[in-house]
Amino acid sequence: MKNFIRTITAAAVMAMIGFVGQAVAEVTVASWGGAYTMSQQKAYADTFSNSPLVGGKANFINYNGGLGEVRTQVESGTIKWDIVDVLPHEARVGCDEGLFEELPRDVFAKAPDGTSMDEDIMVPVPNDCVAPQIFWSYMAFYKKGTFSGAQPSTIGDFFDVKKFPGKRGIHTWANALIEMALMADGVAAGDVYKVMDTKAGIDRAFAKLDTIKDHVVFWSSGAKPLEFVSSGEASMALAYNGRVGAAILSEGAPFVPVWDGQVLEEEWLVMVKGTPNYDEALRFMIHASAPYQQAGQGKYINYGPMRKSALDIIKSNEPWFHTGVNIMEHMPNTDEHMKNAVFANPAWWADNGDSISERFTAWMGK
């Protein structure tokens, strides 16, 4: 442990050397709010301003996702946000369109074993604009005691309203639903995107969705599926894994996650192009991407750190969660939970997202 801290400190010092001694400005970070931003505040912003070495200030504000606002800011040259927390699709489109700064890669802290950051991240790094944040997932869950006898354990069970009767809570957009429908229909996780590349594959996914169409209650905000399931409005629902985990960990809710067939999504930090606080923002990003900070977020929320080394830190220091319980079993990106799961493929969604979204909206309205 001592050795590890020394390595980190050394890496940090090296990285910071160019920045020390400059005036401290406040860095504005746009993120999603709620428990998620709270965990970022504690793991990144608080440690950022408390550390004598780093000594900066980061201020989190909430936004609703999408790049509309960022594009307006960049194109008009009035930058109000320095850093934005974005989804995989936005991370790619924004970098392609030149809305984000391209970051030097060698300033980011290496893993304790010397692996570079980009190698340490569990998915291929899409471009030079991004710094790692977390993995989150869409997954199914139910309430203990809802079903007598056999309990749902696969994504196929979620789509089986005969075996497990009751309504299903699903979200009002297509992401992850296509993948899940195919996995439930027997497609192996590794083949999902191959199947989705054909029109027949998409038809197959919608056909599977049709089988639960009459049993669906739709949600559009992340708290709803938990309400659905706990009130009995739905017997099972899809939700963000962090919401379900938070309910279990903090409130002791009797929810049971079904990790099988989960769809994991990336979450990246990017810097808005042309920000007047480039240096401070880069310092914050370096700070927030370091393995120990990454692991630190896992103290407050069960979204999985992107860096393998951060996951290792958590694993070897359990119980890690701030209430003194183990957190690994609630993380989406552990080997055990990844047995039958897919990482959402942003390239596929970049090509097909709009047309699928239109088709899904039409499907909902039918």
Add this chain to the structure above:
Amino acid sequence: MASNASTVSQPLLTADGTPLKVSLKRSMRRSKLRAIGLVLPPLLFLMLLFIIPIGNLLTRSVDDRLINYQMPLTFSIIEKWDSQTLPDEELFEAVYYDLGTINKFLITNNTGREVNPDDPGWRVIIPKRGPYKEPILKINPLWGEVETWMPLSRIVHNSLEYEGSKKEKRNVEKRAQFDICSYLTPLTNAACSRLFKVLKNWDQQSLPDEKFYKALYKDLSSAHKFLTGKSSTRMNYEKPGWKSLVNKSRRGFNKIKNPPYKEAMIKIEKRWGDVNVWQSLVAMKDPFTSGYYLNAFDRKYDVDSNVIMQPEERQVYVMLWWRTLLLSLIVTIGCLLLAYPTAHLLATLPLKYSNLLMICVLMPFWTSLLVRIVAWMVMLQQEGVINDVLVSGGILSDENRLPMMYNFTGTVIVMIQILLPFMILPIYSVMKGIPPSYMRAAQNLGATPSLAFLKVYMPQTLPGIGAGVILVFIVAIGYYITPELVGGKDGKLIGNMVAYHMQKSLNWGLAAAMGTVLLGAILILYWVYDKIVGIDNMKLA
């Protein structure tokens, strides 16, 4: 006599000796200026926050120039293609140069100059590792003249003269880098940092040397990458798959050294061999297009500029327009039916009761929208209060709980509750002004109460009804957050799609087209109202 005549011809003077006419004019002018001064702030406010954004919206809904900046050479010769068979080498070559080179920036210099496909400059390839000067001059000899570089130099020097703190100075210089790029390209979000650096030390007289051209090449290349990223977002909307096709091709094109391009491009991406891909290019060639409006009604141009339907699975907007219209109408009628008696009660009750009632009407305004929505969810959902009461009262069996939330019914109920005050208030204010003696007079003259109401009272309330109906309808037609929360599968309206295309798909053209249609719908409503009731008759309070 002489003195008399002189008094008549002399102008009238004010006390201080200036002619009356002049003095009057002066004071008129002063009061005019004062009036303008008073009107100016709201006028500017209106300009800035209303007229300019709406103008911007209207332009965006037809503006398709971006794609023309990207593919100038291709579009200048695409008409020659028969559009049915795979194009020949010439068109492949044009796409190769348009996606793979920065020549367009160097030739047209962002002036929108007429594209001449025979200009040999299009076909010059600048080697990645230089030399840069010679090929750039071959593309456009103007780059060899000091004059061409002067405007860029001026941008740099203006920024260097800025006085301020170190940080402010740095930011002004940074903005100048963006300004250089937006002078050279149609992009405002590319930074020409290398050009800035070389121009900083230029004496504005000596002929630029190799390092200038290297900077020009490097900066324009990165700007070109962003232009390609942006236009591929646009192209992908026309036909799914363009995004990855452009991305892969851009990388692969570097490897193509010699013609023929057709074969090489198809080898890099077999989709270049698909006629449909080329046909979708044709549909994007007009710099100003009505394509976004067609799109907003599930239609599009085919390769011969005929209007055809979108593929069936993408047809969604017409359905959403109808749903939005229907919902707005139902909500408006519902509000009217509930508001009319309430307003009447408010207007006729003695003051102490009516005040209390008024507070009840206004109460929702003081409560958070979200709180009200959640309250309705608690009441209406299948495991909610109303259903529980009905089930425990034995009216419903447990299996047949009424679905009243997360569907169309729920949306109507919640929206009526939210918009009700907008209907009550104008009707109430009009009713308040109707003397009760009119009804009494009508009944004295022999009318039954219902006849008196229909012939005497109701016509007088029409201005209030009109104002309320228009107000509620206009607000309802643009609603989207509440319906999304309570509407379940029926919760997506046109407003949701506008938001989706603004924030997520970044297809601002389509969002603008839908916004313009909404605006048009409201203007038509106004016009109809004016024809039937007369806009002068509308009373908001």
